[in-house]
Amino acid sequence: MATRVELQKVQVVGANPTKFDDPIRLHIVLEVFENPPKEAIDVTFTWSPVWDFPVDQELDEMEVGPLTTLGRHEFTIESDPPNVVDIPDPTGPTALIVSLRYKGREFLHIGYNITVTCDGDLPDVFTSAEQLTRHLGKCYPKVRDISWDEPTPEPPPPSASDSKSTPDSAGPPSKRARREGGAPS
Numbered sequence: 001m002a003t004r005v006e007l008q009k010v011q012v013v014g015a016n017p018t019k020f021d022d023p024i025r026l027h028i029v030l031e032v033f034e035n036p037p038k039e040a041i042d043v044t045f046t047w048s049p050v051w052d053f054p055v056d057q058e059l060d061e062m063e064v065g066p067l068t069t070l071g072r073h074e075f076t077i078e079s080d081p082p083n084v085v086d087i088p089d090p091t092g093p094t095a096l097i098v099s100l101r102y103k104g105r106e107f108l109h110i111g112y113n114i115t116v117t118c119d120g121d122l123p124d125v126f127t128s129a130e131q132l133t134r135h136l137g138k139c140y141p142k143v144r145d146i147s148w149d150e151p152t153p154e155p156p157p158p159s160a161s162d163s164k165s166t167p168d169s170a171g172p173p174s175k176r177a178r179r180e181g182g183a184p185s
Contacts, residue, residue, distance in 0.1 A: 012026060021129040030074075039066055041066075046058050055088065091116045094114040106144055108142070116133065118132055119132075
């Protein structure tokens, strides 16, 4: 089934740019237009320096809802800031990822480009965020179709004909991806 929850709006709450160690606040507006989800939505905030993958920080995790009625749902979510001591270069290219999941399945992925600037000389090692300013730049939302309250269908077992080439085939058997909800793509 296609998505039944749609992102209408997301915006930064408060000053932007702001001090690096201020909480991150977002106001989100979702529209539920068919069969409201029965359970709460899980939201996670992840700070992800682009070049330093091992230092991703999960900033916060929370539940929203359940969104039990059709129509518009507005909420403001807040996350702790990242720990600057754990980031080798906090002024490097960075993304903030906000993930909304229902029963473990991500249906909305919101990415922000982050610009962090330093007032004064860059220290060799950052021990505090005192000199740093954070700006949440352009927002990149991505909506994904998921199975909502229906059980996820099990893939069919491979048949003997799927693993063998026919005399007419020019190479190995082709693989077809299956979109959730049924039809091969």
